[in-house]
Amino acid sequence: MTPFGARVEGLATDVLLPDGDGPFPAVLIRTPYDRGRYRAEARGWARRGxxxxxxxxRGRFASAGKWHPYENEAADGAATARWTRRQPWSDGRLVAAGASYAAHCALVLALEASGEARPDAVIAAVPALGAAETAREPSGVERLLARAGWWAAHGDRRDSDEGALDRALAATPDLLTHLPLTGLPERLGRALPSWAGLWRHRGRGRLAARAVHAGMPLLAVGGHHDHFTEDTVALWRAWGGPSARLLLGPWGHGLTTAAGPDAGPAHRVNLGDLYVRWARRALTGELAPGRHGALALGGADLWLPSGTDGEPRAQRLRPVHGCAFTADPDRPVRSDDLAVPTGGPPDRCLLLTPPLPRPLDVVGPVRVRLRATAHTRSADWAARLVALTPEGTAGRLAVGVLRRGEPAGRETGFTLELGRLARRLRAGTRLRLEIAGHHFPMHARNPHTGEDPVTAGRLLASRREVDPRSVALMLPVLPSRPTPTDPAKEILR
Structure with a gap:
């Protein structure tokens, strides 16, 4: 293998060529996380031709310029793609690949570039589709903890400090409770001029809308425990290229290096090998048309075809307590604690199912329908579904957060979307459904004043009532034991 460095439009670039005379197809990875961390991945591609x-x-590590997240990637990626194709070692074929922000770079290149800058195939793993998608849930609720961690580590700086937020929280545990949230940089002790601007991005869906007009194959990879799961699936569904493949495992944002508690031996996939095999078939036009792929069934150690969805079934729920509760932003329900307080006034509505009489395969979107009242004009509603095993352990299954604004004291009906679930639930498992007004610090606290939660300087408590007879937990249940599939077969077909 032959390594060398280059600068393309002032951007630091490493190239690793396979052994032999070439020319070769190329894979392009553009990253804000230090190109030096990708040497092993680059060697894997080069070993395979x-x-x-x-x-x-731009603006990160050894590249010139100023770092503006999500702003320069289409133009800079296009310049690099044209440069790559014009090199004597290139055979003209190009795959754009990446995970997280690097997947964003690959996607904007594929969907916004034209002519020779446009890649022939795209691998997008746990894709960060854009600033608006990463900052907020589809309902508009702010993803506070994840964005604070990312900006503290990478925002407005040339290098990265992965542990910045953890150290700050260790020193000041109530760091994220200080108001306004736009003042976070002062409490972190460094300048973050782009932090306040992040929350002004509200236009979701730009890349997903462009995906309809895509002209090349896509491999989208995600995890059931990743905060971008819904965006990954939406991208795959919208993709208009000749073929689209989806791989969803029981993983977090780090994919196979961040396996969830429901992962089994069958879910240990060699992603690098699969990427290379898929890229070869994509570049030679050997992929069958249409949308295919595989999703892991957590807790069952098997894979299902990606189009598998269960039939919505309402689960019986018994109210335990808190049909009337107070959503107090000074005492919010914590996203990092599954314990339910037993003393004092209730801070959530709690409902339980009976123990499952038999195993249940739940595959698809989970929803909660209810009628409820908030005594403030602005209110967030958070629904958290927790599995209680026969042994007494609790594990989070799904969460949904919805922002509502209507006259105080008016009962209204609505539906909370809790995202997709792909899990085998054991016999004897009980499901606990919590309905609350906050899910903090994962999500910012609604101050209940009608002010923007990011700039608000005061908080109000909000009385809530939930009609327990109206609450319907809809689980997508497979009607019979599923037939497993081979994920590589589904991706490479």
Whole structure:
């Protein structure tokens, strides 16, 4: 293998060529996370016959310019793609690949570039589709903890400090409770001029809308425990290229290096090998048309075809307490604690199912329908579904958060979307449904004043009532034991 460095439009670029005379197909990875961390991945591509091109995005690590997240990637990616195709070692074929922000770089190149800058295939793993998608839930509720961690580590700086937020929280545990949230940089002790601007991005869906007009194959990879799962599935469903493949495992944002508690031996996939095999077939036009793929059934150690969805079934729920409760932003329900307080006034409505009489395969979107009242004009409603095993352990299954604004004291009906679930629930498991007004610090607290939660300087408590007879937990249940599939077979077909 032959390594060398280059600068493309002032951007630091490493190239690793396979052994042999070439020319070779190329894979392009553009990252804000230091191109030096991708040497092993680049060697993997080069060993399998691809020229690996890895680049620091503008303003990060060794690349020139100023770092503006999500702003320069289409133009810089297009310049790099044209440069790559014009090199004597390139055979003209190009795969754009990446995970998280690097997947964003690959996608904007595929969907916004034209001519020779447009890649022939795209691998997008746990894709960060854009600033608006990463900052907020589809309902508009702010993803506070994840964004604070990312900006503390990577925002407005040339290098990264992965532990910045953890250290700050260790020193000041109530760091994220201080108001306004736009003042976070002062409490972190460093300048973050782009932090306040992040929350002004509200236009979701730009890349997903462009995906309809895509002209090349896509491999989308995600995890059931990743905060971008819904965006990954939406991208795959919208993709208009000749073929689209989806792989969803029981993983977090780190994919196979962040396996969830429901992962089994069958879910240990060699992603690097699968990427290379898929890229070869994509570049030679050997992929069958249409949308295919595989999703892991957590807790069952098997894979299902990606189109598998269960039939919505309402689960019987018994109210335990808190049909009337107070959502107090000074005492919010914690996203990082599954314990339910037993003393004092209730802070959530709690409902339980009977123990499951038999195993249940739940695959697809989970929803909660209810009628409820908030005594403030602005209110968030958070629904959290927890599995209680026969042994007494609790595990989070799904969460949904919805922002509502209507006259105080008016009862209204609505539906909370809790995202997708792909899990085998054991016989004897009980399901606990919690309905609350906050899910903090994962999500910002609604101050209940009608002010923007990011700029608000005061908080009000909000009285709530839930009609327990109206609450319907809809689980997508497979009617019979599923037939497993081979994920590689589904991706490479």
């Amino acid at each position: 691809f020229a690996a091109v890895v680049q620091d995005v």
